[in-house]
Amino acid sequence: MASFKAITPLILCVSFIVVSVTAQLSSTFYDTTCSNVSSIVHGVVEQALQSDDRAGAKLIRLHFHDCFVDGCDGSVLLEDQSGVTSELGAPGNGGITGFNIVNDIKTAVENVCPGVVSCADILALSSRDAVTLAGGQGWTVQLGRRDSRTANLQGARDRLPSPFENLSQLQKKFRDVGLDNNTDLVALSGAHTFGRSRCRFFDGRLNTSNPDPTLDSTYADQLRQNCQAGRDTFVNLDPTTPNTFDRNYFTNLQNNQGLLGSDQVLFSTSGASTISTVNNFASSESAFASAFAQSMINMGNIDPLTGTNGEIRINCRRLN
Numbered sequence: 001m002a003s004f005k006a007i008t009p010l011i012l013c014v015s016f017i018v019v020s021v022t023a024q025l026s027s028t029f030y031d032t033t034c035s036n037v038s039s040i041v042h043g044v045v046e047q048a049l050q051s052d053d054r055a056g057a058k059l060i061r062l063h064f065h066d067c068f069v070d071g072c073d074g075s076v077l078l079e080d081q082s083g084v085t086s087e088l089g090a091p092g093n094g095g096i097t098g099f100n101i102v103n104d105i106k107t108a109v110e111n112v113c114p115g116v117v118s119c120a121d122i123l124a125l126s127s128r129d130a131v132t133l134a135g136g137q138g139w140t141v142q143l144g145r146r147d148s149r150t151a152n153l154q155g156a157r158d159r160l161p162s163p164f165e166n167l168s169q170l171q172k173k174f175r176d177v178g179l180d181n182n183t184d185l186v187a188l189s190g191a192h193t194f195g196r197s198r199c200r201f202f203d204g205r206l207n208t209s210n211p212d213p214t215l216d217s218t219y220a221d222q223l224r225q226n227c228q229a230g231r232d233t234f235v236n237l238d239p240t241t242p243n244t245f246d247r248n249y250f251t252n253l254q255n256n257q258g259l260l261g262s263d264q265v266l267f268s269t270s271g272a273s274t275i276s277t278v279n280n281f282a283s284s285e286s287a288f289a290s291a292f293a294q295s296m297i298n299m300g301n302i303d304p305l306t307g308t309n310g311e312i313r314i315n316c317r318r319l320n
Contacts, residue, residue: 024306025142025300025301025304025306027143029142034117037121040105041109042125044104044105044126047104048101054196055130056129056134056245057130058097058195059098059102059129060130060131060195061098061195062096062099063124063126063300064191065096067177068160069087069152069155069159070148071304071305072120072302073148073303074119074123074313074316075152076088076096076156077123078318078319079318081318083319084319085151089156091157099316099317102123103316105126106122106316114314116312118145119147120304121141121143121145124142125141128296134194134245135245135246136245136246137292137293139293139294141297142297142301145304145305146307146309146311147313149311159176160173161174162262163202163262164201164204165265167269167274170185170265171185178302179295179298179299180295183295184299185274186277186291187295190281190288192249192263193246193248194237198231198232198234198235199223199230199232200232201260202259203231204261206220206224206227208224214256214265219239219257235259236259239252239257247281247282247284250278250279250288251282253266254267254278254279254282266278
């Protein structure tokens with residue numbers, strides 16, 4: 001009993017710390033300091049999509065890759081500089097783009113609210129807009145993150161999910177950052193309902209002498225033809241509605257038409273709990289939309305810097 005009494009205050013203290021950090025994020029954080037930040041971000045993302053139909057997918061990928069390495073702190077945006085080794089050298093960040101869009105958003109926000117809105121929050125807001133502008137359901141974005149003054153290259157190497165990983169490996173990486181390894185994993189993978197991938201990230205599945213049995217053969221023939229131009233050729237992640245945010249990603253998995261191996265394992269791993277989740281989302285647009293919105297909120301809550309920690313970068317690519 002004495003040991004229990006000693007442990008109880010510690011548990012309460014830890015619980016208070018966790019709750020208080022999350023509580024510092026608020027949808028109204030900028031109401032008095034930059035009240036129109038959401039409309040500014042929305043306008044720039046909308047403009048970017050007029051000339052680049054991959055803009056939305058690029059922004060969500062940046063947010064995802066940011067949050068999985070030491071939390072949602074804008075570290076993925078940092079380039080090499082004095083005292084900072086960029087995370088962009090990690091294999092998982094190979095070919096990652098969209099920095100020009102983030103720069104445009106930051107410039108627009110700074111013109112109205114200088115030194116107020118973090119780059120980490122810009123990634124969170126722009127990801128929501130990327131979804132709604134592609135026909136998906138929005139969500140209330142929690143705000144108040146601050147930007148890191150460091151990057152973690154080794155963390156990016158170790159923690160970012162890979163298109164070549166099996167289900168167990170993917171589930172572990174989601175658990176390691178505090179996300180659910182079923183619903184969050186499947187819902188967030190659904191972001192591959194738009195955007196494109198380079199052939200190099202899936203062409204190992206197209207080996208004619210040993211083809212991936214979980215890849216539809218007709219679809220595989222189509223992909224071989226698409227990739228004849230080279231391994232850096234871009235192919236739509238969703239062959240049915242490539243620029244629309246919808247549930248077709250999941251019906252593709254049911255038809256063995258997941259482009260990346262890490263997509264198809266969600267449905268084709270025997271006995272996996274993720275199979276029923278894929279089936280649920282494939283049958284219901286609203287079930288996917290609601291789950292995706294909640295999972296984006298969950299991901300956005302991973303270890304944010306708040307209060308006086310970190311900084312508000314003026315240039316998202318460089319420390320102040």
